[in-house]
Amino acid sequence: MPLKNTNIVSAAHTKFGKLDGVTQREMFAEAVDKATINAGIPKKDIQAAFIGSFIPEMLIHQGHSAPLLLDFAGLKGLPATRHEAACASGATALRAAIMAIESGMYDTVLVAGVEKMTSSTTPEVTEALAAAADDQFESSIGLTFPGVFAIAAVAHMNKYGTTEEDMALVSIKAHKNAATNPLAQFQKPIDMEKALRPPVIAWPLKIFDCSPISDGAAALVLTSNEKAKQYTDLPVKITGSGQASASMNLCDRTELTSFSASVDASRAAYKMAGVTADDMDFAVVHDCFTIAEIIASEDIGFFKPGEGAKAVRDGVTALDGDRPINPMGGLKAVGHPVGATGVKQAVVAYRELIGDAGPNQVPKHDNAVVHNFGGTGATCVVTVMRRADA
Amino acid sequence: MSEKPTVEEYLKNIQEGHFRAYRCVDCGLVIAPPSGSCYGCGSSKMEWTEISGKGELVSFTVIHIAPDEFVEEAPYFIAIVELEEGTRVSARLLGFDPLKPKEVKLGIPLKLDYEKGKSGKTYLAFKPV
Numbered sequence: 001m002p003l004k005n006t007n008i009v010s011a012a013h014t015k016f017g018k019l020d021g022v023t024q025r026e027m028f029a030e031a032v033d034k035a036t037i038n039a040g041i042p043k044k045d046i047q048a049a050f051i052g053s054f055i056p057e058m059l060i061h062q063g064h065s066a067p068l069l070l071d072f073a074g075l076k077g078l079p080a081t082r083h084e085a086a087c088a089s090g091a092t093a094l095r096a097a098i099m100a101i102e103s104g105m106y107d108t109v110l111v112a113g114v115e116k117m118t119s120s121t122t123p124e125v126t127e128a129l130a131a132a133a134d135d136q137f138e139s140s141i142g143l144t145f146p147g148v149f150a151i152a153a154v155a156h157m158n159k160y161g162t163t164e165e166d167m168a169l170v171s172i173k174a175h176k177n178a179a180t181n182p183l184a185q186f187q188k189p190i191d192m193e194k195a196l197r198p199p200v201i202a203w204p205l206k207i208f209d210c211s212p213i214s215d216g217a218a219a220l221v222l223t224s225n226e227k228a229k230q231y232t233d234l235p236v237k238i239t240g241s242g243q244a245s246a247s248m249n250l251c252d253r254t255e256l257t258s259f260s261a262s263v264d265a266s267r268a269a270y271k272m273a274g275v276t277a278d279d280m281d282f283a284v285v286h287d288c289f290t291i292a293e294i295i296a297s298e299d300i301g302f303f304k305p306g307e308g309a310k311a312v313r314d315g316v317t318a319l320d321g322d323r324p325i326n327p328m329g330g331l332k333a334v335g336h337p338v339g340a341t342g343v344k345q346a347v348v349a350y351r352e353l354i355g356d357a358g359p360n361q362v363p364k365h366d367n368a369v370v371h372n373f374g375g376t377g378a379t380c381v382v383t384v385m386r387r388a389d390a
Numbered sequence: 391m392s393e394k395p396t397v398e399e400y401l402k403n404i405q406e407g408h409f410r411a412y413r414c415v416d417c418g419l420v421i422a423p424p425s426g427s428c429y430g431c432g433s434s435k436m437e438w439t440e441i442s443g444k445g446e447l448v449s450f451t452v453i454h455i456a457p458d459e460f461v462e463e464a465p466y467f468i469a470i471v472e473l474e475e476g477t478r479v480s481a482r483l484l485g486f487d488p489l490k491p492k493e494v495k496l497g498i499p500l501k502l503d504y505e506k507g508k509s510g511k512t513y514l515a516f517k518p519v
Binding site: 123126127130134136137138139140141142143144146147150151152153154155158199200201202203204205249250251252253256 | 397401423424425429448449450451452453454455456457458459460463465466468470471478479480481482491496507511513514
């Protein structure tokens with residue numbers, strides 16, 4: 001049965017990037033203000049908060065973030081919990097909020113995500129991110145995050161003939177889309193020569209195959225059908241939500257050219273919404289690495305296994321293509337403040353669906369699928385959305 | 391080899407150059423790295439098993455940008471290896487030039503080895519037969 005009662009009525013995120021001098025709590029409060037008072041939603045209407053944040057303990061020596069962040073953002077006293085699922089932290093917070101609305105427990109809730117990363121050194125960030133992989137069996141031999149996706153890339157190249165140039169095209173598309181997105185970390189188009197440039201991070205992935213280290217925050221307000229009318233004439237309905245897990249260890253997976261959690265979560269979300277991948281006008285997927293977008297585009301059913309690279313080559317996933325993917329620039333070029341990403345992806349889908357994406361507007365925008373991926377692919381959350389009047 | 395296997399012992403065995411896998415007492419499935427329950431039948435009864443040391447290369451990467459602990463070893467290969475017994479492990483790959491990754495072909499036969507890292511740790515490793 002499709003979800004019946006969950007609406008997004010406002011959505012916003014801060015600038016992503018290296019936000020010097022802006023602390024975690026300040027960017028959180030900025031995103032909350034944009035999604036509440038700036039959108040005409042009084043903070044007093046918010047009844048509970050669901051917060052995605054990956055690893056503030058290691059990055060900024062701060063645990064128990066939820067009450068701290070709420071206090072600073074003028075929401076003191078509300079029930080609030082931080083949700084952690086590595087890079088899928090944001091979407092797991094969203095999913096918990098969906099359940100809270102659908103159950104009837106609350107009418108109006110805040111979903112927010114935040115990560116402050118650039119105040120740590122790159123080795124500190126690398127070590128913190130590695131905590132999302134299996135420390136005893138894989139990180140301990142020197143496997144890194146880019147390494148995990150590089151192994152998937154080698155398998156995909158071997159099985160389907162995907163090339164380094166195909167992956168570079170994903171990066172070129174991301175930078176092109178982000179060039180007109182003022183909230184993006186990078187707003188400069190790149191060409192093939194640059195996209196293939198060293199340094200190699202984990203062969204065959206090079207620097208422009210990887211999403212950056214970023215700061216940023218994002219926020220959404222979800223409401224019931226009855227309350228939604230108070231805030232907007234054009235809410236976005238969340239009609240399906242799927243979540244799945246897979247082995248933490250890459251070596252425990254039988255398939256390396258597809259992520260089973262993505263397949264399982266997207267099928268569950270489509271089934272709940274009563275739709276298929278073909279009904280989706282565009283997708284927002286977790287392109288932490290270029291190969292991740294190619295594989296995700298296959299796993300969510302936009303393209304057959306092995307045909308994701310061809311779709312990029314043919315421009316099918318471009319902003320003006322038949323099946324646009326990451327129309328605002330993706331993690332690759334907009335940035336990847338880990339805990340904020342899953343919420344930011346929903347912000348992008350919301351803005352596209354209501355026709356508020358400016359130069360990044362996709363032509364058809366009735367239905368969208370959002371794919372948020374955690375760690376080595378051990379968690380995936382997929383959300384299906386539809387504009388209320390569509 | 392009848393004692394109940396533990397993760398600590400599994401890791402220690404590798405450090406001592408004597409890699410062993412888990413085997414499900416109920417259905418015989420060979421499992422490595424360790425799992426608390428069998429992927430085949432769900433049983434949690436495990437025992438140690440010796441393995442042949444033969445395997446096949448499933449996929450790999452070359453790590454150029456490494457965490458602090460491994461910086462002095464980079465670039466180095468990390469491979470997914472399917473053992474003859476059916477289970478897959480992550481391991482270092484030896485016997486190839488990390489600056490010539492295109493010379494490495496998937497599917498090649500490999501045999502068990504170990505690599506002593508500059509950190510002093512011993513890694514599970516494989517090399518071409």
